[in-house]
Amino acid sequence: MTDIEIITIGDELLLGQTIDTNSAFIARQLSEIGLIPRFKSSVGDDVEEIENAFKLAIQRAELVVTTGGLGPTDDDNTKKAIVKVFRRRLVLDDKLLEDIRSRYKKRGIEMPLINQNQALIPSGSLTFKNKFGSAVGIGIIEKNSVFIALPGVPTEMKQMVEGEIIPFLKSKNLGRPVKMITLRTTGIFESQLAEIIADRLKLESGVKLAYLPSFSGVDLRVVAHGESEGVANEKAQKLAAFIEKKIARHIYGKDHDTLPSVIGKLLKDYNKTVATAESCTGGQLGEMITSISGSSNYYLGGFVAYSNDVKKAQLAVREETLEKHGAVSEECAFEMAAGCGKILKSDYTLSITGIAGPEGGTEDKPVGTTFIGLSSVHATYARSFNFGVDRETNRARACYAALEMLRREILDIK
């Protein structure tokens, strides 16, 4: 088994000014060929700190991938650290220098002198091409261990991982057979899921099950290792099938599916349209539905009925309803959905009204109280929810709950 470490380099990571998306990208790419990282770490730009991180990494891992610190400026110290840790020296690569120069020439710019640094590489190292920038990747192979340093600019790094590093690792036979399946659920708590699933659950060796809760629900992740791709796949499918049987109605999709993408596919398949009437979410439900390219095939549009005047004038919510039950009420959600559906002639119409917070809660209707309406040719109804968290979460959960109501309505899941 190969132990793997990813190291990301940069002061901005330690200060939290930049969220480290590089290590997740590399981890995903490696995982997909069965190389699951065991360690991830970040260090600042200081050359000694980088050295220490590299030393620790090559002690505990056979494959190390780093990003950052390969630029031309003074705070780019990755190559200096490599030279020390691996006892190499920096040598000028004439061909590389020519490449960098011609890269600038193409853009009609003379190469700044400082970029000469980027043609210096550790002696005896491999280089990996960078299509989008002048920092090449560096590879050091010693005995059975592989050390790879990549630039930190995400577009440059990504292109190199996909185009150069993964094929290189495969050619070295470093991959391992693995299969991952993610089952995506919503509208049910992690602990409730766990209780249902745990009953008569037996995990085969090499198989793991993890619960990953988020805004949108709880993802169940199955990871299976095996002697061959076939065996890993079989083990993963078996566990996924066991789980699916138990909680089928809560699973809206697999792997890269999202609720908006699943809803979109259903609406396209059934040739139906949807519209939205939002109050407390202010347009977020529409935003989520239209996050899918091609959503114009089934999403008509809708209303952001934030003020009561808009609710009345645009959606025909009755004055009486607002007076008697308030804007945050089942009755109002009902009338918003019905009104919007009538005006836009949509097959399905979703409405949301609630108290997102942190202000506006009452004893009767605390922060998080939300009513979601659904109108279709079959019926119009509204359901109440209480999410009871912060403004951002309450609004996101309301949108996911609305989409899940729509999914169940379309599929007639009770």
Place this chain on the structure above:
Amino acid sequence: MTDIEIITIGDELLLGQTIDTNSAFIARQLSEIGLIPRFKSSVGDDVEEIENAFKLAIQRAELVVTTGGLGPTDDDNTKKAIVKVFRRRLVLDDKLLEDIRSRYKKRGIEMPLINQNQALIPSGSLTFKNKFGSAVGIGIIEKNSVFIALPGVPTEMKQMVEGEIIPFLKSKNLGRPVKMITLRTTGIFESQLAEIIADRLKLESGVKLAYLPSFSGVDLRVVAHGESEGVANEKAQKLAAFIEKKIARHIYGKDHDTLPSVIGKLLKDYNKTVATAESCTGGQLGEMITSISGSSNYYLGGFVAYSNDVKKAQLAVREETLEKHGAVSEECAFEMAAGCGKILKSDYTLSITGIAGPEGGTEDKPVGTTFIGLSSVHATYARSFNFGVDRETNRARACYAALEMLRREILDIK
């Protein structure tokens, strides 16, 4: 000086299925009280791996903050690792159990048995309240070192860091004198800003300036250290003033200001209202405006005019306009803003129509082409933009550009 390590726990981080935003948030919060992390690492859910990570961390750092692994299920191993590393045992906290039970009761659900686990805490540890979930934070203080374990769910963790951990660390006098000021700009490139600012710029010792580009614009981060809070503050203010003088019109806010919060404050101050008519952004602009609590004071609502029928029927966009210029045109943006403003009687009205991509681009109007309209009592006009990136970025940039147009309109910045 205190050495600090942040450890995030979870297989999903090593697999790259989740981007680690927690460590960046904690790093930022700690940095703001002068506690700049030296190490960041991630480990999987395996109890031995967590133990090893904890052991290494307490060897090399005096303050360790971890997130993840405090849930109720089998793959939540943080407390098991704490018990081993710090030679404690798990004890049942009756009061905590009662709290968890009543949390479920409030939502009308019986507590699943499995949640009992969450009332087990390492002997002799502090606990930190979790407003939004049933996993409390754990604090272990030994000699001069502090170890803090927090849940991995971002909303829960964030609330605890801000409400509990930072005040706790301050009370222990662990902070160092530092002042950070962030100047937030939008609508201008990083390199343009850098050119303007670099002229006659001299950085005092202990003062750093960083450029942080993102969706919403470029943030300028000033970090100043000093012997005292006063000195640090003075240094930071001096640099911030120097920069502000040079680029005042591009700065929409400071520190925690966001464009929606700044717009909200302006509209409240001027006692004006705003409405929105969105096509390609599908409701995102309304969502952003209403992300601010109290936005009902100035946001009326609006239309998501995704289909042409909705544009015509609801916003009175003329058939002729759509035929002659298309839905993605200056003319359509103009009519959307004018129509929406007339119907909702808003003081200001914003409209957005564009090609978000990845499909739908033409030679004439490539992906990213966007028209933003603004209507007020003074005038109605539309501007064209080309963001030219991916769907998500194009839509987000369009919303920020619309808000910046509004800010400049209100403040009469040409």
